[in-house]
Amino acid sequence: MRVKDDKKHQAICDAAIELITTKGFADTSMSKIAKAADVSPATIYVYFENKEDLLNKIYLYVKEQTSRELLNGVKEEMSVKEYIKTVWYNFYKYAKKNPINFSFGEQFANSPLVDGISKEESLRYFQPMLDIFQRGKSEKVLKDIPLEIFAAFTFEPLKILLKQHFSEDFKLTKKHMETVFDIAWDAVTN
Amino acid sequence: MRVKDDKKHQAICDAAIELITTKGFADTSMSKIAKAADVSPATIYVYFENKEDLLNKIYLYVKEQTSRELLNGVKEEMSVKEYIKTVWYNFYKYAKKNPINFSFGEQFANSPLVDGISKEESLRYFQPMLDIFQRGKSEKVLKDIPLEIFAAFTFEPLKILLKQHFSEDFKLTKKHMETVFDIAWDAVTN
Amino acid sequence: MRVKDDKKHQAICDAAIELITTKGFADTSMSKIAKAADVSPATIYVYFENKEDLLNKIYLYVKEQTSRELLNGVKEEMSVKEYIKTVWYNFYKYAKKNPINFSFGEQFANSPLVDGISKEESLRYFQPMLDIFQRGKSEKVLKDIPLEIFAAFTFEPLKILLKQHFSEDFKLTKKHMETVFDIAWDAVTN
Amino acid sequence: MRVKDDKKHQAICDAAIELITTKGFADTSMSKIAKAADVSPATIYVYFENKEDLLNKIYLYVKEQTSRELLNGVKEEMSVKEYIKTVWYNFYKYAKKNPINFSFGEQFANSPLVDGISKEESLRYFQPMLDIFQRGKSEKVLKDIPLEIFAAFTFEPLKILLKQHFSEDFKLTKKHMETVFDIAWDAVTN
DNA sequence: AATGAATGAGGCTTCATTCAT
DNA sequence: CATGAATGAAGCCTCATTCAT
Structure with a gap:
């Protein structure tokens, strides 16, 4: 059984996709993704190794x-x-x-x-x-x-x-x- | 007074183009362009208003x-x-x-x-x-x-x-x- | 999570006040304030939105x-x-x-x-x-x-x-x- | 007989005074003074040793x-x-x-x-x-x-x-x- | 004398990431 | 698991000043 919260994982992905497509890549930072997903920046690192990993997984x-x-x-x-x-x-x-x-x-x-x-x-x-x-x-x-x-x-x-x-x-x-x-x-x- | 040096202008453009195509856009900063063009970061601003202007002109x-x-x-x-x-x-x-x-x-x-x-x-x-x-x-x-x-x-x-x-x-x-x-x-x- | 440290907030304020009064306003930069408060420049932005906000709050x-x-x-x-x-x-x-x-x-x-x-x-x-x-x-x-x-x-x-x-x-x-x-x-x- | 141009000297002083009082001290740079006085930045240094000297003289x-x-x-x-x-x-x-x-x-x-x-x-x-x-x-x-x-x-x-x-x-x-x-x-x- | 080009240093701010709870 | 605090590195850009003509 996994304890990680699928809702959060999804929220992070959605936020990242939305930000990248609407604001462009240069304006999409980890903090902004976190804010848009209503999550702490540190939480992203629970689900993804780093930014590159996040982008690849998405x-x-x-x-x-x-x-x-x-x-x-x-x-x-x-x-x-x-x-x-x-x-x-x-x-x-x-x-x-x-x-x-x-x-x-x-x-x-x-x-x-x-x-x-x-x-x-x-x-x-x-x-x-x-x-x-x-x-x-x-x-x-x-x-x-x-x-x-x-x-x-x-x-x-x-x-x-x-x-x-x-x-x-x-x-x-x-x-x-x-x-x-x-x-x-x-x-x-x- | 010194005269505007076409060599420098060209070097900046070439460096920017090369960096953007090889390293990707996210890894191309003004200072990296300057370094690649063998020029001070401030010099870029003699020829271009800002980063956006540089990219558009190029x-x-x-x-x-x-x-x-x-x-x-x-x-x-x-x-x-x-x-x-x-x-x-x-x-x-x-x-x-x-x-x-x-x-x-x-x-x-x-x-x-x-x-x-x-x-x-x-x-x-x-x-x-x-x-x-x-x-x-x-x-x-x-x-x-x-x-x-x-x-x-x-x-x-x-x-x-x-x-x-x-x-x-x-x-x-x-x-x-x-x-x-x-x-x-x-x-x-x- | 770490908790916001009142000591740090105070140190930043004190450092800013001291620097501004002794060295004058023009010689008081965010990094100098940070150094005087023994804090990273980025840390100031945890407590204040920007320089203007810092000055107003102080x-x-x-x-x-x-x-x-x-x-x-x-x-x-x-x-x-x-x-x-x-x-x-x-x-x-x-x-x-x-x-x-x-x-x-x-x-x-x-x-x-x-x-x-x-x-x-x-x-x-x-x-x-x-x-x-x-x-x-x-x-x-x-x-x-x-x-x-x-x-x-x-x-x-x-x-x-x-x-x-x-x-x-x-x-x-x-x-x-x-x-x-x-x-x-x-x-x-x- | 002095060859220095009194008109230019005056223009620099006027520009500096105007800028400092209207835009504030922090927004008054040598380049901006030069531009406002319709003069090259280097020209200011013909009349004044440096910024401090300019301010004191003014x-x-x-x-x-x-x-x-x-x-x-x-x-x-x-x-x-x-x-x-x-x-x-x-x-x-x-x-x-x-x-x-x-x-x-x-x-x-x-x-x-x-x-x-x-x-x-x-x-x-x-x-x-x-x-x-x-x-x-x-x-x-x-x-x-x-x-x-x-x-x-x-x-x-x-x-x-x-x-x-x-x-x-x-x-x-x-x-x-x-x-x-x-x-x-x-x-x-x- | 006068100038626009050129620059190293430094300005403010944000970044990706880690820390400590 | 989850987090806000914390940070060194780096981002863009402007500064005061000097160079070379």
Whole structure:
């Protein structure tokens, strides 16, 4: 039985995510996280080794949450297209529902703050995506291109457009979504 | 009186760019920049009002340099495809030649540290790209889609792959470049 | 958790008062106060919001201490003259006993560093003096003059002479005190 | 013939006085004085050894100017009362005409920033006041009290009330002036 | 004489972290 | 487990002054 208080752990994570996405990284200190989580600064160190550890754990937490949502309603029997389209729209729905978590994940994706280990581990969650990519290739539905190029024309454009959507530079409508998916699908299929 | 030393200005900019791209933003302080530029911390304030001003000016400097390189060898008479392909490869060449500046620009693109004014002004440099996009649409070569979607399937994939290339997650070869351009071109043309 | 240490709070106040009165205001920095109080600079910020807050709080603290001493042995039944004379000598005794606090109070009285709120609040402590002044006027003992003029010929001369006493320009003896009180009393009475 | 530019010297002094009285001492740096005087920081060092020297020289300059004004229209043949009354009103007129210089002088009177030498030298200018004080005593018009006590009941009350006038805590009218002079005169005469 | 560039020292404040209860 | 106190290091920036022209 653990005595540590899950509520506090959660409050700290939430506060950190919220602060980082709204105020930016430079303005997010341990004390501010503590204050926002209504907790003592020292308490953070009960749950996390240090700031780096906190950030890494949060990163993993967000990634895991994301990947769980991505597989909603997905079934092995689906065709490659159905499968990918479902994941695609799941991602869209997730981002719209959790804009803060989405932004957080994006902000950290290319940051030197997240160490190699965490990045690698975060890949684990995306195993199902890798599997479907391989199946698509072996079924000759998808072009024979590296995974990176596949991603660069499918989920990356979606991410970029969502980012712009949240920064209010561009409004990503449902109509756009259809167009964008069609373009992406054409791009990576034979 | 002493005269303002362009060497010093340049040294400060170079040091800042190098530090930010290699050590990350959080680990780049004014005094570290000063040390790297072999200059007193106070000297930075002779050339820049404060840290924010320094970052904005450097951002604009890099953007301007980038956009200048992008238009190398570009001519009005070119077809839309030739034009875009030239810019596309220019971007590739530029990134390979100036990996640090490229990374810097990417890191700052979505940062709250660059104020609105600088972002707006940086758009000015990309006017030629907007023009060719409009021409492509009016010539019915390009699909009738918003600029953002166009970019999301052309230059954004290239950026992503270059980023991965520099972070050594993926090697972007010349061969890949051809594939990638073809996919991009197919994606955004009728 | 550690408990807030009143000793530290006091040490910081004492150090600040001592430094300001002896070295002058311009030479009193937060780090010097910290060093004199044998405390880390950061510790000051546990007890005070910032430098301005520190100065205001100390100002109020000194003012309150002063006003408390002024009313020693004072009774409502006293005649106006007895009352004022008692306060008068109390002020003298206080200044002689706490030269540093006296000097501190004087140095700050007309300083822009003490914000309006603190000045107003400091007036609260002097309410008894205002009351006796009004009583003196209604009893026709005191001349019908504004408070400011009353003060300018009673406590202000005393302050000035005490200041000169401490700066060793002039020695204010007990004998002088009697003379000075007599002059002051004559000046403001009918 | 001196080549130094008196205009610049004057501009520096004026700027310093203005800044110190309006923005306070802590916010008055050499660079700010230079900027306000439309001069390079280095230029100040052509005219003054360092900051301390600048402040001392300005203090003397203001004191000298003040004492010159005080003797306006004063004649040896005047009675002690006429003489002192004239000086008294001269001081009032001077303060009203040059509020900034007046405030400056007051601000510095008890400051550790003005070294002993300057203070002593500033006394030189007030010799005529000492002379009339001695004459008043030998003529048995004035009480046989030390100079300091004499000043504490004559010019000091006036200074205090002027200070309050300028800080808008109290309006010192012509009517008040008559009352105040009468009180002062009564206080120090037999 | 006059100046803008240049700077080491130091200003105030916040940081990530540990201490002691 | 939980905490507010405590802190050395470091953050950004300005200062008084000197340099070099």
